[in-house]
Amino acid sequence: MLRLLEIEPAMQALHGVVMELDDCAFPLVAGIEPTSSLRTAFEGTSWALLVGSVPRKAGMERNDLLNINGGIFKPQGEAINAHAASDVRVLVVGNPCNTNCLIARSHAPDVPDERWFAMTRLDQNRAMTQLAQRAGEPVTEVKRMAIWGNHSATQFPDFENATIGGKPVSDRIPELDWLQGEFITTVQQRGAAIIQARGASSAASAASAVIDSVQSIVTPTPADDFVSLAVVSHGEYGTPEGLLFGLPVRSDGSRCQVVEGLPHSSFAQERIKVTADELEGERAAVADLLQPAS
Numbered sequence: 001m002l003r004l005l006e007i008e009p010a011m012q013a014l015h016g017v018v019m020e021l022d023d024c025a026f027p028l029v030a031g032i033e034p035t036s037s038l039r040t041a042f043e044g045t046s047w048a049l050l051v052g053s054v055p056r057k058a059g060m061e062r063n064d065l066l067n068i069n070g071g072i073f074k075p076q077g078e079a080i081n082a083h084a085a086s087d088v089r090v091l092v093v094g095n096p097c098n099t100n101c102l103i104a105r106s107h108a109p110d111v112p113d114e115r116w117f118a119m120t121r122l123d124q125n126r127a128m129t130q131l132a133q134r135a136g137e138p139v140t141e142v143k144r145m146a147i148w149g150n151h152s153a154t155q156f157p158d159f160e161n162a163t164i165g166g167k168p169v170s171d172r173i174p175e176l177d178w179l180q181g182e183f184i185t186t187v188q189q190r191g192a193a194i195i196q197a198r199g200a201s202s203a204a205s206a207a208s209a210v211i212d213s214v215q216s217i218v219t220p221t222p223a224d225d226f227v228s229l230a231v232v233s234h235g236e237y238g239t240p241e242g243l244l245f246g247l248p249v250r251s252d253g254s255r256c257q258v259v260e261g262l263p264h265s266s267f268a269q270e271r272i273k274v275t276a277d278e279l280e281g282e283r284a285a286v287a288d289l290l291q292p293a294s
């Protein structure tokens with residue numbers, strides 16, 4: 001059963017969404033139930049995909065956005081804690097997704113750390129395509145594409161640890177200026193560029209990245225690869241504990257683990273610090289929306 005939570009009562013689009021989902025004839029969808037009740041939406045759910053959030057509008061500061069979204073993700077976290085299945089896994093997509101996930105998680109203390117994810121897969125896919133196009137290789141040849149930190153313009157798409165055709169990226173693309181410059185900014189700014197181009201936030205690529213994210217969590221990761229997910233940091237690579245931080249992850253099909261021991265140049269370390277600082281700033285900005293750990 002697919003339950004769709006309507007977070008804005010005035011939203012008329014849900015009926016159209018149900019029609020389109022019906023028209024996809026998804027083999028696993030046994031029924032669709034739109035609801036505005038948090039309890040109904042999360043009752044017994046094993047997968048909570050938190051897609052809806054309030055996007056930034058002209059004149060809004062980033063902190064306004066964080067606070068408005070706290071009003072959405074706090075009650076969703078509480079409802080997940082109270083009503084979801086004991087094996088629930090949560091993927092937050094609505095922006096700012098890392099910090100929205102942090103808020104929801106703090107209100108769901110019974111759901112273990114390893115079941116929380118925020119989506120950096122869209123950035124991974126964007127980075128893979130940029131590298132593949134530059135190298136003139138199929139995108140399937142790009143592997144080990146880690147996105148570090150925040151799903152924002154500070155994220156670090158880690159070309160240093162990625163491979164193309166099994167070789168370091170720098171073997172296939174020996175242009176350090178491009179890798180350290182245009183490549184990174186293109187990936188960081190891609191969401192804004194899509195909004196500029198189509199007058200709306202990414203939709204198809206984001207939906208595809210949600211599918212990729214879920215598949216990468218429930219499928220064993222191939223031996224020569226890892227995937228990008230924002231997961232609860234336990235201090236790996238010096239990242240601040242407790243943040244939902246984009247990290248390289250491997251799954252055994254049921255549990256995800258952060259890949260440890262990847263080397264970083266001083267350039268990469270500086271980039272990771274910038275995005276960690278931003279996430280720390282976001283955590284500070286929503287401090288009064290977070291439930292203290294008991």
Ligand code: LMR
Nearest residue numbers: 095190191192194201202
């Ligand atoms: C994207 O990366 O395409 C979106 O997260 C951008 C946005 O702010 O909606």
